[in-house]
Amino acid sequence: MNIAKRKILGAASELFLEGGIAALSVRSIAKQAGVSTIGIYSHFKGKEGILDELYIQGFELFMQAIKFDQEKLTAKEILLKAIHGYFSMAQAHEGHYRLIFGENDSRYTPSDEAKATAERAFGKLVKITALLLPKDASLALKQKNALEIWAFVHGYVSLKHHAIASIFPETDWYVLAEDAFAMHIDAILAKYAGAAN
Structure with missing residues (x-):
């Protein structure tokens, strides 16, 4: 798994721990991970892909x-x-x-x-x-x-x-x-x- 994907998953895990699924949005994950929203979609096809x-x-x-x-x-x-x-x-x-x-x-x-x-x-x-x-x-x-x-x-x-x-x-x-x-x-x-x- 590349560094960007690891950063995105780490950020999503932290956000989930702080506020559950309600805290997860493509925008919030991108901000937390320091990547663009386009990066989220290219690696995971959005929030559902990250959750999976x-x-x-x-x-x-x-x-x-x-x-x-x-x-x-x-x-x-x-x-x-x-x-x-x-x-x-x-x-x-x-x-x-x-x-x-x-x-x-x-x-x-x-x-x-x-x-x-x-x-x-x-x-x-x-x-x-x-x-x-x-x-x-x-x-x-x-x-x-x-x-x-x-x-x-x-x-x-x-x-x-x-x-x-x-x-x-x-x-x-x-x-x-x-x-x-x-x-x-x-x-x-x-x-x-x-x-x-």
């Missing part, structure tokens, strides 16, 4: 965050490491995170390519979270388990970003979430302890 690229990048960052060498790790260790990666991604790329997981609205509809990237990311999560289930678990059960875990973890990230977080100024949300998640993993493992893996 940020959306795709966000899910690619998510997939990178949960990808690591799993050899010699237990299922619980793999899940905890993946969740740690998820939290690191959410913190380091908050604008991307908010676009893909929380602050999307009717002014933006992801393209088919962006939706396909999101589906691939969910597939990776299903594969990792399925390690807690019996090997013969149905796809529906694997997807349900992944969705529950995703909602659980996303809830902590959302609370950290929410105004209510100021009520608990000393709280390390990620440590709190990892502790609670470890108990949740133990509960899932206990539920299926008798099943062959």
